């Protein structure tokens with residue numbers, strides 16, 4: 535694997551290899567006082583975030599450090615981007631300075647792909663940490679890791695992805711990955727928060743993908759039949775024009791409250807990528823309940839990002 539830009543087109547074998555490595559890393563580090571492996575000593579990872587982040591930025595930094603890589607964080611505000619330097623020039627500068635891997639979050643869909651093109655000759659890997667409304671592949675991988683942990687295999691499992699699907703790169707990456715891994719995905723949202731032509735979404739899923747995609751507007755009807763429910767963040771910052779439900783309307787129709795939690799089968803898992811809008815997308819009592827795997831998602835995010843860096847940067851013959 536040279537880059538990780540999307541889950542669209544990521545085949546089941548490559549995704550499973552990352553998930554298996556993440557599992558192995560988690561088992562290896564469990565209970566250790568010093569959680570540091572020598573695997574990426576001498577490698578340099580630069581994180582470059584043009585949008586706010588807590589979970590993704592911090593877990594990439596921890597992941598790199600636990601693998602003994604040197605990790606440098608560049609923020610748009612504190613760099614020459616603030617003086618008007620382009621993304622291309624910034625990327626070429628980081629590569630020339632010795633970055634082995636650039637982890638990028640950017641508001642423009644397709645930014646990570648462009649970066650990978652500009653760095654084609656530099657030998658620098660690119661990881662997409664979220665590009666506009668397009669993809670957030672490491673979020674989908676950590677969600678899959680969490681679901682595998684709680685449910686065993688994903689094959690044949692039914693996963694509801696609920697809420698602001700239209701603006702969600704998390705939803706898009708999850709649709710592709712979950713279908714590739716054999717899950718049945720149901721998108722549950724009001725019509726105005728679904729992408730136009732949503733049925734075409736998984737068109738880029740890899741050959742051999744065995745899952746399915748359906749759409750529903752009725753959360754109560756879907757909950758009794760799912761193995762997992764993934765609540766999405768409502769992205770008010772991306773809502774320009776059009777009709778979107780008010781916070782109250784949204785909570786009534788699509789919020790995961792205690793009554794709805796009781797509609798789920800006993801084994802079903804509750805996920806949310808964060809940051810959460812408690813009381814709107816999800817009730818506090820639900821987010822903090824034993825059914826919720828939200829904290830585990832964050833923990834698994836570190837191991838999954840360690841695994842991604844390992845697959846991108848570790849040389850032949852090196853082990854995690």
Ligand code: CP
Nearest residue numbers: 587588589590807808
């Ligand atoms: N889930 C997620 O991407 O969170 P951050 O925006 O905090 O990185």
